[in-house]
Amino acid sequence: xxxERVKRLLNLIPLLSKKQxxxxxxxxxxxxxxxxxxxxxxxxxxxxxxxxxxxxxxVEIYVEDGCVFVQLDxxxxxxxxxxxDEAMALVAAAQMLGLQKEPSLNETLEKLVKVFPKxxxxxxxxxxxxxxxxxxxxxxxRACIEAIDSQIALSFDYVALTTDESxxxxxxxxxxxxxxGYWYVSGQCHERQARRLFRIDLATHLKKSNxxxxxxxxxxTQSGPVKNRRSRVEVCxxxxxxxxxxxxxxIHKKLGAQKxxxxxxxxxxxxxxxxxxxxxGEATVLKPAWxxxxxxxxxxxx
Amino acid sequence: MDKTERLLDLTxxxxxxxxxxxxxxxxxxxxxxxxTGSKESALRKFERDKAELLExxxxxxxxxxxxxxxxxxxxxxxxYYLKDPGLRADEMALLYSAGSAALASGAFPAADELKRxxxxxxxxxxxxxxxxxxxxxxRSPMTKHTLSDLWAAIARRKTVxxxxxxxxxxxxxxxxxxxxxxxxxxxxxxxxxxxxxxxxLRTFLVHRIQSYEVNTLNAxxxxxxxxxxxxxxxxxxxxxxxxxxxxxxQITLLLSEELIPLSKQLLGAESADAELExxxxxxxxxxxxxxxxxxxxxxxxxxxxxxxxxxxxxxIAKAHGVKS
Numbered sequence: 001x002x003x004e005r006v007k008r009l010l011n012l013i014p015l016l017s018k019k020q021x022x023x024x025x026x027x028x029x030x031x032x033x034x035x036x037x038x039x040x041x042x043x044x045x046x047x048x049x050x051x052x053x054x055x056x057x058x059v060e061i062y063v064e065d066g067c068v069f070v071q072l073d074x075x076x077x078x079x080x081x082x083x084x085d086e087a088m089a090l091v092a093a094a095q096m097l098g099l100q101k102e103p104s105l106n107e108t109l110e111k112l113v114k115v116f117p118k119x120x121x122x123x124x125x126x127x128x129x130x131x132x133x134x135x136x137x138x139x140x141x142r143a144c145i146e147a148i149d150s151q152i153a154l155s156f157d158y159v160a161l162t163t164d165e166s167x168x169x170x171x172x173x174x175x176x177x178x179x180x181g182y183w184y185v186s187g188q189c190h191e192r193q194a195r196r197l198f199r200i201d202l203a204t205h206l207k208k209s210n211x212x213x214x215x216x217x218x219x220x221t222q223s224g225p226v227k228n229r230r231s232r233v234e235v236c237x238x239x240x241x242x243x244x245x246x247x248x249x250x251i252h253k254k255l256g257a258q259k260x261x262x263x264x265x266x267x268x269x270x271x272x273x274x275x276x277x278x279x280x281g282e283a284t285v286l287k288p289a290w291x292x293x294x295x296x297x298x299x300x301x302x
Numbered sequence: 303m304d305k306t307e308r309l310l311d312l313t314x315x316x317x318x319x320x321x322x323x324x325x326x327x328x329x330x331x332x333x334x335x336x337x338t339g340s341k342e343s344a345l346r347k348f349e350r351d352k353a354e355l356l357e358x359x360x361x362x363x364x365x366x367x368x369x370x371x372x373x374x375x376x377x378x379x380x381x382y383y384l385k386d387p388g389l390r391a392d393e394m395a396l397l398y399s400a401g402s403a404a405l406a407s408g409a410f411p412a413a414d415e416l417k418r419x420x421x422x423x424x425x426x427x428x429x430x431x432x433x434x435x436x437x438x439x440x441r442s443p444m445t446k447h448t449l450s451d452l453w454a455a456i457a458r459r460k461t462v463x464x465x466x467x468x469x470x471x472x473x474x475x476x477x478x479x480x481x482x483x484x485x486x487x488x489x490x491x492x493x494x495x496x497x498x499x500x501x502x503l504r505t506f507l508v509h510r511i512q513s514y515e516v517n518t519l520n521a522x523x524x525x526x527x528x529x530x531x532x533x534x535x536x537x538x539x540x541x542x543x544x545x546x547x548x549x550x551x552q553i554t555l556l557l558s559e560e561l562i563p564l565s566k567q568l569l570g571a572e573s574a575d576a577e578l579e580x581x582x583x584x585x586x587x588x589x590x591x592x593x594x595x596x597x598x599x600x601x602x603x604x605x606x607x608x609x610x611x612x613x614x615x616x617x618i619a620k621a622h623g624v625k626s
Contacts, residue, residue, distance in 0.1 A: 003357035005306045010313065010358070011421050018425060032417065048310040050318045051331045059314075075317040078383040079422040083359030086419035088457075089412035093401040096437075096486075108393040112423075115387045117359075129533045130456055132485035142396065149395045159560045161595070166560040177436045178403075181488030201567040243469030247509070270596070278594030280586060281617025292622055299619045302597050 007083075009041060013059065013076040021067045042068065049074060087112075087120035088127055095133040140206045141176065144185045147208050148173045153190070156206035158198055162270040167191065171198065172213040180248075188213075233266045234286040241282040261286065269294030308335055309354055317382060322365045322374030386426045394427040408446055409439040409491065411453030411484065439489050445509050449484070452493055452508065455516045456481045459524035462495070464514035466506055474512060475499070480526040483534030484508075494537045496526070505537055541570050542587035550581045553588065553607050558598040577602070589614060 012031060016022065028038040042061055049058035060071035082090065094109055113121060147154045154173050159166045173187035174195075182199055189196040200206070237245045242260045246252060249262040266272045273294045276283050285291045303311075315331065316323065325348060329336045336344040352375070355362050361381040366373045389397070401420045404410040439445075455462050462481050467474045479495035482503070486492070491508035517525055539545050555578045557565060566572045569591075571580040582588045589611050592599040601611045 002305050002309060003354045006309050006313070006354065006358040006360075007418060009306070009310060011418060014425055015421065031421070044304065044307055045310075047304075047307050048314060050311070050314045074314050075379075076314070079425050080359065080382055081361075081384045082419055082422060083415070085412060085415040085457075086359075086422070089416035090397070090401070090419040090423070092412070093404045093410070093416055094397060096400045096404060108389060108397065111387045111389055111393070112397075115385045117361075126528070129535075130483040130528070132483070132535045132538065134535075145396055145399050146392055149392060149399075157563070159564060161598075175436065176399075177438075178489060179436075179438045181490075202564060204563045204567075240470055247469065274594045274596055277596060277618060278590050280590040280593055280614040281621065284621040295618065295622045296624050298596050299615060299622065299624055302593075302615060 007080075009045060010076065010080050012041065013045065013061070013070060013073050014079045016061065016068050017070040017073040017077060020069050024063060024066055024068055027068055039063070081117050082115070082120065084117060084120040084123060087116045088123065088131075091124065091127060092131050092133055095131070140200050140203065141183060143206055143208060144173055144176050144200065148176070150208075151213055153209045153211040153213055154185070154187070154206060155209040156198075156203040159202045159204075161202065161274060162268050169198070169203075170209060170211065171196070176200075231266060231288055231291070232263045233272055233288065233291045234261055234263055235276070236261050236284045236286055237279070237282060238284075239282055241279060266291065270298075273298035303335060305351075305354075308332070309351060309358075312351060312355065313360060313377065316362065316375065316377035317379060320376070320379065321371045322376045324372050324374035327374065384422055384425070387423065389423070389426070391427065394423070397423065403437040407437040407439045409449060410446075411449035413446065413450065437489075439486070439491065445491070448508055448511055448514065449491060451514070451516055452481055452484060456483065458521070459526055459528065460521075461517045461525045462514050463517075464506075465512045467510050467512050469510075479504075479506075482528055482532055483537070485534045485538040487538055487540060492538045494534050503537060543582040543584045543591070544570070545584045545587065547584040547586075550583050551585055551604070551607070552579065552581055553585070553601065554579050554603040555592065556600040556602050561595070561598050585610065593618075 008031065012027075015030075016027065024035055024038055028035045031038070033041070042063060045059050045061050047058065051057070056072065057074070058072070059074050059076065062069055062071075090112065091109065094112070113124065116124075144154065146152075151172075153170050155168070155170045157166065158169045168191075170190040171185070171187040172190070173185050175186045177184045177186060177197075182201065184197050184199055185203075186195065186197045188194070236255060236259055238259045242258055245262065246260060249260075249264075251262075253261040255261050266275075269290060272285065272291045276285055276295045277298060285295050311332070312328075323331075325336070325345060328348065329344065336348055338344070352362060360377060362375060362377050364374070365371075365376050398420060401416055405413055405417060410416060452462065454460075459480075462479045463476070464479060465474050465476055476499075478498040479493070480498075481493060481495040483494045484491060485494065493506045493508055493511075494503060495506070496502070497504040555569075557573065557576050557578055559576070561568065562573065562576060565578055569578065569580065571578055573579075580588075585607060589601065589607065592601060592611065593614060601607050
């Protein structure tokens with residue numbers, strides 16, 4: 001436990017020393033502790049020093065008007081090297097955006113590896129065989145995130161499954177979201193002049209355009225592929241699938257031993273039809289009537 | 303003196319002096335900490351402190367043959383301080399986005415380590431842009447701890463006894479596993495390990511592990527070796543039709559024009575024209591996906607796959623009251 005606290009404090013001094021005058025609340029939030037706990041840690045740090053422990057030999061850290069200042073850092077001017085576990089955690093997180101898997105994206109990881117401790121460098125190869133967070137959309141995801149950070153619009157060709165459209169879109173991206181196994185980019189669509197959500201695996205030729213944009217206030221984040229909460233749809237799952245869907249929908253009604261009924265929110269007849277068809281006959285819409293009709297129509301047209 | 307304070311004082315002392323410091327010198331500097339009682343008990347106390355500093359990742363070493371100096375303990379500054387990795391602002395932002403999303407998901411192994419690592423790297427950045435990246439990962443209330451413990455068990459090669467619930471099985475099964483790897487696919491964490499019950503490699507969804515116990519006996523002694531040819535990627539499917547449910551089947555699909563450029567992203571196989579050939583090991587999963595594309599993907603061959611597709615369509619039609 002002491003070693004955990006030591007790690008935290010050895011990180012804290014350089015961070016406070018570099019950025020003077022931060023609010024205690026901000027610092028507490030950044031390091032994941034309460035304000036009172038942070039003040040206790042600051043009190044402790046005032047007693048840390050080097051022999052012969054004269055006044056100038058102690059870490060000089062103080063809070064003034066709710067802000068933290070460090071005058072003397074006593075050789076704690078830089079953070080300690082990453083530990084092996086920290087380095088491995090960083091590589092795993094980097095994998096999510098494909099920093100490890102795609103040759104063209106290796107530069108960032110290579111820079112990091114150079115500052116890793118020797119034992120972490122040795123473990124990298126083993127780790128890449130034992131942990132895998134990669135997606136098959138690395139390059140597109142990276143482009144979306146870079147575009148959000150640099151506030152540059154994205155352009156891409158998009159196949160909208162719910163509207164039968166295949167269109168060119170320019171979007172000012174605001175957020176990347178992962179839901180139920182799919183990655184989405186949410187942003188202001190220039191063509192529709194409205195906030196829209198796009199599934200990234202349905203976009204091709206995705207690239208940053210030359211168009212800069214400004215974020216004007218924060219519009220409400222869309223939590224999933226439902227734009228207007230038009231209706232609740234009751235769906236019955238049967239057989240082995242019922243057991244699997246219990247995990248996905250913790251709130252459900254049991255209908256006998258092998259059947260469950262769940263409620264989902266849906267706003268598009270085409271979307272609900274696609275979703276139900278994707279269960280290959282193991283899901284049945286019970287109500288409302290528009291949703292049953294949507295599935296019926298989709299089957300008839302196939 | 304508070305133990306953490308003593309450990310920080312020791313660190314400051316070692317960083318300040320680049321010459322090795324003997325235990326006798328430490329006794330003089332910290333008389334009330336190491337100077338009282340017998341030398342053996344004082345030395346044991348210092349050894350415990352030294353272990354804590356090593357546990358914290360500090361490069362504390364004993365130099366027995368230092369040129370011109372008495373032997374003693376030392377922390378070399380160039381071994382201690384993190385060097386600036388020289389990340390560009392966009393690289394820093396990207397790393398932060400991934401790290402922050404992973405932490406916010408509440409289902410990332412080694413979350414504490416990742417948080418500290420990001421703080422250290424952030425020291426070298428100016429303002430860190432906060433890209434909005436949300437990651438929704440399947441989890442149960444215990445997933446965070448389970449992942450963290452599995453991550454440690456994989457690193458230390460310790461066996462895990464667990465109770466696992468598969469929705470396809472009637473009962474909860476008790477398994478002993480040699481945990482070999484973790485992989486995330488479509489928002490779900492998968493554990494790959496050697497199952498002592500089945501005597502083969504198996505994949506388990508982490509959120510379905512009901513309880514588990516990592517072997518704590520001989521904590522520093524690995525319980526097993528990782529096969530030299532093991533690669534977690536080979537055991538966890540990217541697409542549902544890659545699950546090994548039956549022998550490989552060659553299948554031909556016909557794609558609508560707008561889906562041709564998306565074939566790699568949507569199906570994991572590439573085609574320059576409408577006809578796409580692929581090999582699957584879970585045919586039903588592929589057929590269900592084709593159905594969800596509402597006519598944009600047709601199954602062309604083999605006949606058995608076409609028939610199965612027709613069966614599924616009929617089942618959907620019957621359930622929704624289609625007359626013919």
